[in-house]
Structure formats: structure tokens, C-alpha cells
Amino acid sequence: MKFKYGYVFLLISSIGMISCKKSASVIESPLPADKAGVVKLVSGKNEVKLSFLVNPGSDISKAVIYWNALADSLVIPVTKENVSDTITTFIGGLTDKTYDFSFYTYSSKGIRSDVTLIREIVYGDLYVSKLVNREVIKALLEADGNLIIDWGFPTDEIGIEITYTDQDDVSKTVLIPRNEMRTILRRYKRDSKFEYRTLFKPQSNVIDYFHPSIKKDNVIKQDPALVGTILERIIANSGMVKTVTSKSTINTYNGMEENYLQFVDINNNPQSLFIVQVDLNNENLSYEIGTPSDGAATGLQTVSEMINAKNENSKDKKVIAGINGDYFELATGIPSGPIVKNGIEIRTLSSASHCFVAALNNNLCVIGEGAVLYKSSIFDMKEAVGAKHLLVSNGVLLNPTDGARNPRTTAGVIGSSKLIFIVLDGRQPGYSVGLNLNEIGAIHKAIGVKNAVNLDGGGSSTFIIKDNADKYIIKNKVSDGSPRKVGNSLLIMQKSN
Numbered sequence: 383m384k385f386k387y388g389y390v391f392l393l394i395s396s397i398g399m400i401s402c403k404k405s406a407s408v409i410e411s412p413l414p415a416d417k418a419g420v421v422k423l424v425s426g427k428n429e430v431k432l433s434f435l436v437n438p439g440s441d442i443s444k445a446v447i448y449w450n451a452l453a454d455s456l457v458i459p460v461t462k463e464n465v466s467d468t469i470t471t472f473i474g475g476l477t478d479k480t481y482d483f484s485f486y487t488y489s490s491k492g493i494r495s496d497v498t499l500i501r502e503i504v505y506g507d508l509y510v511s512k513l514v515n516r517e518v519i520k521a522l523l524e525a526d527g528n529l530i531i532d533w534g535f536p537t538d539e540i541g542i543e544i545t546y547t548d549q550d551d552v553s554k555t556v557l558i559p560r561n562e563m564r565t566i567l568r569r570y571k572r573d574s575k576f577e578y579r580t581l582f583k584p585q586s587n588v589i590d591y592f593h594p595s596i597k598k599d600n601v602i603k604q605d606p607a608l609v610g611t612i613l614e615r616i617i618a619n620s621g622m623v624k625t626v627t628s629k630s631t632i633n634t635y636n637g638m639e640e641n642y643l644q645f646v647d648i649n650n651n652p653q654s655l656f657i658v659q660v661d662l663n664n665e666n667l668s669y670e671i672g673t674p675s676d677g678a679a680t681g682l683q684t685v686s687e688m689i690n691a692k693n694e695n696s697k698d699k700k701v702i703a704g705i706n707g708d709y710f711e712l713a714t715g716i717p718s719g720p721i722v723k724n725g726i727e728i729r730t731l732s733s734a735s736h737c738f739v740a741a742l743n744n745n746l747c748v749i750g751e752g753a754v755l756y757k758s759s760i761f762d763m764k765e766a767v768g769a770k771h772l773l774v775s776n777g778v779l780l781n782p783t784d785g786a787r788n789p790r791t792t793a794g795v796i797g798s799s800k801l802i803f804i805v806l807d808g809r810q811p812g813y814s815v816g817l818n819l820n821e822i823g824a825i826h827k828a829i830g831v832k833n834a835v836n837l838d839g840g841g842s843s844t845f846i847i848k849d850n851a852d853k854y855i856i857k858n859k860v861s862d863g864s865p866r867k868v869g870n871s872l873l874i875m876q877k878s879n
Contacts, residue, residue: 417495417496418437418445418485420435421434421435421485424502425502425504426504427506427590428474428477428504428506429472429473429504431472431589432456432470432472433468433470434468435469436460436467436469441489442460442487442488442489443460444457445460445488446485446488447484448483448484448485448486449473449481449484452484456473476504477504477507477508478504478506478507480502480503481503482499483499484499485499486498503585505588509584510594514537514580515595517534518531518533519533519534520532521576521601521602521603522603522604523603523604523605524796525797525830526797526799527569527572527663527797528567528797529546529567529602530565530566531564532564533558535563536561540560541558541559541560541581542557542558542562542579542580543557543558543578543591544556544577544578545576546571546574546577547571548571549571550569557581566798575600575602578600579593579594580593580594581593612631612639612641612657612659613641615828615829616643616655616828616829617645618828619828620824621828622645622647622653622821622824622828624647625646626644626645627644628642628643629641629642634702634849635667635876636664636666637660638658638659638660638661638874640656640847647821652812653816654806654858655825656804656807656845657804658703658705658847658874659796659801662746662800665745665877667874667877668741668875669747669872669873669874671707671765671870671871671873672688672692672704672707673728673870674688676688676691676692676694676695677691680715681869682714683868684865684866685704685846686865688870688873689701689846689873692875698878700875700876701848701854701873701874701876702847702875704871704872704873704874705791705837706791706838706844706868706871706872707767707768707837707869708721708768708769708838709768709770709837710869715867715869716869717869718733718736718770719731719732719733719769719770720756720766720767720768721766721768721870722740722760722765725763725764731768736768736769737749737768737772737835738751738767738769739767739769739793739837740764742764743763743764745764745799747799747801748763748798749793749833769836770835770836771819771835771836772834772835773794773819773835773836774826774827774832775833779820779823779827781823782823784818784819785820788817788818788840789805789808789860789861790805790816790819790822790836791804791836791837791838791839791842791844791845792835793834794826794833794835795831796829796832802831802834803845803872805844805858806825807843807858807860809840810859814859819836841861841866842866843858844866844871845857
């Protein structure tokens with residue numbers, strides 16, 4: 383494939399161009415013929431692009447360009463149709479070297495103009511033979527379906543052209559800029575191969591990209607979290623499940639998966655888990671913050687009331703799932719951590735140990751701890767809510783200090799685009815006792831999340847799904863007996879048809 387650029391020009395199609403080995407006859411005259419306007423030669427791969435302007439009113443009938451010490455030439459006829467136009471043609475079959483070109487125009491009477499001398503370097507196979515593709519350090523297919531490519535350091539390249547197949551079996555080609563060290567190919571087709579070539583230009587004005595051979599058969603490692611379903615991974619890898627009482631998976635909405643698991647843990651306690659996985663690669667789904675009356679003021683409402691308020695203010699999308707959010711003051715509803723709604727920071731992160739769950743402008747998710755990460759991401763945040771206790775960091779299970787077994791609400795992210803909400807019922811002997819922070823962290827770790835945080839739990843823990851009859855159902859058994867009013871919530875939105 384060639385990439386060409388240049389001036390706006392008229393390609394001559396209806397006139398002949400004559401390449402010859404012998405100079406045309408010239409009528410001697412005391413006055414030279416009219417010269418062309420701007421004459422340019424630009425190098426390409428084994429070729430040059432010649433362009434020149436024929437000025438209005440000039441008596442130019444043809445142009446001739448010579449090279450190889452006048453041994454080779456090309457005749458370009460000029461007709462009335464292309465007077466006042468920039469005439470463009472290509473001279474091919476050239477090799478790697480510096481050429482001296484001599485350009486003349488001729489009048490209708492055969493009178494020749496003064497010469498225009500142009501020197502141009504041509505690049506070809508010799509230059510290409512010295513080019514090397516940039517190295518792939520690692521290619522990892524994450525559990526969220528995105529392929530992460532880490533690149534070696536760039537040289538004097540322009541960029542990288544990469545071709546791959548997405549999950550819809552569509553072949554895509556993208557251009558990676560020179561300074562990009564990590565590339566994310568979203569919705570990459572599992573078990574497929576990608577190809578790439580590094581693009582070079584020996585000079586900035588060269589009309590072609592040069593590249594070595596296409597690099598194929600690149601080794602792709604797969605995230606272990608790709609093995610099995612979410613429930614299978616929890617049962618096999620969490621170390622928490624002794625026996626399974628019941629389990630089910632529901633796919634009511636494209637891109638969102640509900641998972642339900644009741645089990646007896648290794649301490650012989652019954653537990654009830656409610657899990658939703660949301661694929662943020664799906665352009666119809668997004669994560670947003672719910673607040674009282676969907677406004678900027680602090681206050682208290684149930685998650686159901688926040689869902690209703692959000693739906694009233696949303697014309698093109700509706701809530702399909704929601705959980706409770708950050709810790710808050712019971713009397714006022716003032717949350718402990720930050721709030722960002724529609725790109726506007728309503729409340730900032732004030733504690734170095736506080737965590738957050740953020741949706742970026744590109745619809746990817748960032749979950750983390752501390753002001754440094756928060757401030758580095760704030761300008762790209764679309765939505766964000768606070769949290770406490772980092773449970774998993776960069777795939778490593780941490781050990782938070784809260785050892786009490788309680789109802790839990792948590793959020794995690796697989797890769798950067800599969801958002802995981804978990805609600806665990808608790809404080810209900812015979813039905814569900816609850817887990818401590820390390821134990822609920824182990825659930826996230828087993829699922830394969832990159833990062834996970836603990837949200838407000840206890841009587842606040844609420845898990846709501848919009849069913850296929852368009853009714854909002856509180857799926858868990860809240861420990862207070864009825865839904866608690868909370869400071870904010872995390873909502874999954876779907877674009878309306």
C-alpha cells in the first residue's frame with residue numbers, strides 16, 4: 383500500500399507522455415520560450431513526482447525533463463485544456479541515488495526555454511533493506527477482550543501500521559503514532575493473529591512510506607482469567623467455596639451479564655453473591671454516577687429513587703443496573719470521596735488513602751487509590767465516585783485490615799473495559815453471613831480483575847437490575863429489611879433504541 387500526499391493537481395489522462403533516449407530538435411531563437419511556473423520534484427520509492435504550473439497566456443506546447451546526463455527523458459504535452467493548471471506526472475524505474483534533472487518547456491514553434499536544474503535523492507530497495515520493524519515486547523489478550531501490545535523503543539520511524547480482526551470478524555487497519563509505547567486493540571478476536579509493519583520516511587517531504595517486510599505470527603499471551611466463566615473461576619480459584627448451593631447466569635442485555643451464586647464457604651457459612659459484568663467496549667453501554675435527584679447537591683435517596691431521577695433526565699439512554707456507592711455521612715449524605723458527573727468535578731478526592739472508580743471519556747474504566755492517580759486522570763474523567771479499601775491492585779490481592787464479615791458492595795475492572803459490580807448479602811444467618819475484605823477481595827482476584835475496591839456495605843448494599851419486563855428489581859436481600867437511603871450510586875446505562 384502507498385501513502386501519497388502533495389499539492390492539488392490535475393493528472394493528465396487524455397494526452398500522451400513520451401519517454402525517449404534522444405533529445406528533441408530545437409529551433410534556435412534569440413529569445414527563449416516561456417518558462418513554466420513553479421517546478422517541483424519530490425522523491426518517492428523508486429520514483430519522483432514532477433509538477434509544474436503552466437501560466438495563463440503562455441505559449442507552452444510541451445515540457446521535457448532529462449536525467450542520467452541527458453540520456454533519459456520524458457516529454458509532457460501541454461494542451462489548451464491544461465493551461466493554467468498544475469500538471470503532474472511520475473517518473474518511475476529509478477534506483478537509490480542522487481539524480482540531476484534538467485527541465486525545459488517548448489513553445490508551439492519549437493523554441494526552448496532556459497533550463498531549470500533540479501537535484502533530487504531517490505530511495506528504493508537499498509534504503510528498504512536497512513529498515514527494521516519495531517519490536518513487540520509483549521502482546522497480552524486480556525480477559526476483557528482487548529489486546530494490549532507493549533512496544534520497544536522507536537527509532538527514526540513515522541509510526542506503525544497494524545492490521546487485526548475484531549470480534550465481529552471485521553479486518554481493521556490502524557496507524558500507531560511513533561511515540562506510542564502501549565497500544566490497545568479493543569474487542570480483539572481471540573485465537574487470531576495480527577500483522578504490522580513499521581513505517582519510515584527518509585525525508586519529511588517524500589511522498590511514500592517505506593517499510594520492511596510485514597511482521598506476522600506474533601506471539602500472543604492470554605490472560606488466565608479468560609479460562610472458564612466468572613462463576614467457574616470463583617468456584618475453582620477463590621479458595622472460598624466449599625459447596626455450591628445454586629448458580630445461574632443471565633444475559634438480558636447485550637454486553638451485560640448477570641451472575642448469581644449461593645454457596646457454603648470454607649467456614650461452613652452460607653453466602654449469596656450477586657455479580658454483574660459490563661463490557662464497556664459495547665458502545666451502547668456506559669457507567670454513570672447516580673446522585674439524589676440526579677443533581678449536584680448532596681443528600682440522601684435510595685438507589686431506586688436515584689435510578690428514577692436519572693431516567694427522567696436522560697433522553698437517549700436508560701438505567702439497566704445499579705448498586706450503591708461510596709461511604710457517606712448518615713445524617714447529611716455527604717460522601718467520603720470524590721464525585722464527577724458528566725466531566726464536572728462536584729467533589730474532589732481529599733484523602734491520600736481514598737479510592738475511586740472512574741469512567742474515562744473513551745468509556746474505559748480506571749479504579750485506583752490516592753490523589754496522585756486521581757489527579758493524573760481527572761482531566762480525562764467523565765464520571766467518578768469514591769470508595770474505600772483497595773482490594774486488588776494490578777492483579778495482586780491485598781490484605782485490608784477490616785476482618786469483620788458483613789454485607790459488601792464492591793467494584794472491579796478486568797483489563798480496562800470489563801466492569802465488575804459485586805454485592806454480597808450478609809448479617810442473615812441461614813441465608814448469607816457475609817465476608818471480610820480479604821475474602822471478598824479473593825472473589826475479585828479469582829474473577830481476574832486488575833483492580834478492585836470496596837464501596838459502602840452493610841445496610842447500604844443494594845443490587846438492582848432492570849428485567850426483561852422493564853421492571854426494576856432489587857435482587858439481593860438488604861440487611862436492614864428495606865432499602866437504605868444512600869449518598870450516591872453506580873449505574874449502568876444503555877442507549878435507547
